[in-house]
Amino acid sequence: MNALFFVMGCVDGRLVLTLEETADMLGMALQTAYNQIDAGTFPIPLRKNGRKWVADARDIAEYLDLMRKEAREAHDALKRKLAA
Template sequence: MNALFWVMGRVDGRLVLNIEEVADTIGLEVQTVYNQLGAGAFPIPMRKQGKRWFADARDVAEYLDAQRELARQAHDALRKRMGIAA
């Protein structure tokens, strides 16, 4: 998890992020996160405590690392189709 230290640095070393911090960290609007949670489509495990939603920093970092890997694979595939050496 390369992104874990970066994520934790954004929230002063805390291991738990609230929904606003999660949305900001992954680049979504808070309402989009609420909409995806309601539809059961949000890709990061979240738990509800009272009226608030929270996520573990490790899960957020894992999501970011996975997105980076997908982007890297798409980039490499594009370069290969274009005949550009790696």
């Protein structure tokens, strides 16, 4: 999980991130995150901590690593297609 060090470094080593921090890590607006939560499509597992949504840094890092892997595979496939 390569992204874990990045995520934890961005939030001073905390393991629990607010929804605002999580959305920022994913590059999305906070309102988009709320919309996805309401639609049941937010890509990170969340839980309520009082009245606030929070996420585990490990789940965020796992998702970022997966997105990187998928992007690299798509990039490599495109390079192979262009080389053919």
